[in-house]
Amino acid sequence: MAQIPLKGKLTSENDLLAAELRDEFRENKIFSLNLVSSPGSGKTSLLEKTLAALGDKLEMGLIAGDVQTENDANRLIQAGGKMVRPIVTNGACHLDAKMIMRVLPEFNLNRLDVLFIENVGNLVCPSSFDLGEDMKVVLISTTEGDDKPLKYPAMFRRSSLMIINKIDLLGLSDFDLDRVKKHARQINANIEIIELSCRTEVGMESWFNWLTGKIREGCPSR
Amino acid sequence: MAQIPLKGKLTSENDLLAAELRDEFRENKIFSLNLVSSPGSGKTSLLEKTLAALGDKLEMGLIAGDVQTENDANRLIQAGGKMVRPIVTNGACHLDAKMIMRVLPEFNLNRLDVLFIENVGNLVCPSSFDLGEDMKVVLISTTEGDDKPLKYPAMFRRSSLMIINKIDLLGLSDFDLDRVKKHARQINANIEIIELSCRTEVGMESWFNWLTGKIREGCPSR
Numbered sequence: 001m002a003q004i005p006l007k008g009k010l011t012s013e014n015d016l017l018a019a020e021l022r023d024e025f026r027e028n029k030i031f032s033l034n035l036v037s038s039p040g041s042g043k044t045s046l047l048e049k050t051l052a053a054l055g056d057k058l059e060m061g062l063i064a065g066d067v068q069t070e071n072d073a074n075r076l077i078q079a080g081g082k083m084v085r086p087i088v089t090n091g092a093c094h095l096d097a098k099m100i101m102r103v104l105p106e107f108n109l110n111r112l113d114v115l116f117i118e119n120v121g122n123l124v125c126p127s128s129f130d131l132g133e134d135m136k137v138v139l140i141s142t143t144e145g146d147d148k149p150l151k152y153p154a155m156f157r158r159s160s161l162m163i164i165n166k167i168d169l170l171g172l173s174d175f176d177l178d179r180v181k182k183h184a185r186q187i188n189a190n191i192e193i194i195e196l197s198c199r200t201e202v203g204m205e206s207w208f209n210w211l212t213g214k215i216r217e218g219c220p221s222r
Numbered sequence: 223m224a225q226i227p228l229k230g231k232l233t234s235e236n237d238l239l240a241a242e243l244r245d246e247f248r249e250n251k252i253f254s255l256n257l258v259s260s261p262g263s264g265k266t267s268l269l270e271k272t273l274a275a276l277g278d279k280l281e282m283g284l285i286a287g288d289v290q291t292e293n294d295a296n297r298l299i300q301a302g303g304k305m306v307r308p309i310v311t312n313g314a315c316h317l318d319a320k321m322i323m324r325v326l327p328e329f330n331l332n333r334l335d336v337l338f339i340e341n342v343g344n345l346v347c348p349s350s351f352d353l354g355e356d357m358k359v360v361l362i363s364t365t366e367g368d369d370k371p372l373k374y375p376a377m378f379r380r381s382s383l384m385i386i387n388k389i390d391l392l393g394l395s396d397f398d399l400d401r402v403k404k405h406a407r408q409i410n411a412n413i414e415i416i417e418l419s420c421r422t423e424v425g426m427e428s429w430f431n432w433l434t435g436k437i438r439e440g441c442p443s444r
Binding site: 069121122125145153154199 | 289344345
């Protein structure tokens with residue numbers, strides 16, 4: 001079992017760098033979110049809609065992590081993102097603090113209100129790597145099955161907010177809204193929950209209000 | 223970069239064990255499939271329907287890998303699976319050959335026609351770990367976005383068959399069937415493709431025919 005000590009070592013190296021990042025975000029009064037989910041749950045779509053709705057009101061920095069391609073970063077630029085940086089992990093299943101550290105000098109940090117870090121689409125690996133963020137936000141879509149919080153508990157335990165996306169497709173599968181909430185709260189009693197559809201825009205106001213509210217409060221780290 | 227040599231070492235240890243598994247499957251004339259996908263693409267649903275349709279005709283062994291919970295294994299037993307074993311990875315993002323090795327003695331190998339290994343729901347990590355299977359089968363659902371073969375190329379490159387699931391939900395998102403096929407073939411010119419819906423059962427016959435055809439041909443390893 002050679003993997004475990006090394007993983008421990010890497011995680012603590014990562015934790016040191018994440019602590020530096022966290023200090024940097026706090027000094028610059030940046031609210032930072034680490035967006036995690038399965039592939040295709042709608043992280044990029046959520047950010048596209050957020051840029052369209054709040055792009056004039058908030059200075060947003062966006063980091064788009066992907067195993068391969070810069071497609072997501074290009075979508076965010078297309079959607080009006082002015083400060084967007086891709087990170088291509090070349091096969092790695094998650095972002096880590098060192099990768100964030102490397103792109104951070106390209107941002108004008110003292111201008112940012114919020115930094116969105118869109119992680120690799122993966123419900124396992126990204127849960128173990130602190131990126132210095134204020135909060136993790138986990139997305140789950142109604143087409144993925146309502147058992148996911150139980151099957152990938154670390155991710156839901158470490159997230160402050162669960163966004164249930166694609167509620168326009170409710171009723172077209174066995175996905176049960178009450179059940180997914182029950183499962184999420186079973187894993188994490190304090191998790192906040194917002195239901196929305198990036199496609200039809202139903203519920204998007206709740207997300208915008210949550211986000212602007214947190215920034216207004218200077219929450220949680222400042 | 224301490225991670226790379228260790229990963230190389232682990233992979234080659236894994237390759238040795240996978241080669242042993244492959245020999246064992248061949249000796250016993252078992253057609254073995256490693257099912258991979260994002261969380262919630264329908265691997266378990268596909269196997270449930272396969273058990274219902276072919277359970278009387280084929281002796282099926284099923285290994286259900288999960289980060290946490292034995293839910294999938296229980297679903298497969300419920301669906302009539304007589305030889306089902308769960309593997310709970312306790313946080314690991316993929317199955318490896320050693321885990322398969324450990325549960326294999328619980329199967330009556332000389333009776334099996336086919337062994338399905340349902341991997342952890344993850345489009346990254348499982349691509350790097352050979353489990354001795356004859357083929358990888360990758361599932362993608364129409365709600366995940368048609369860009370996934372480009373964004374997770376290793377998985378699609380190493381799969382022999384791509385099953386496009388949830389075709390009953392086509393038209394309810396931007397997912398384009400031609401585009402996903404084009405992207406998959408761009409990564410892997412030889413990939414076979416089947417479209418179906420586990421829910422409405424449209425297209426299931428193509429999958430059953432593909433599977434029974436491969437077993438009849440003694441394909442590919444025997």
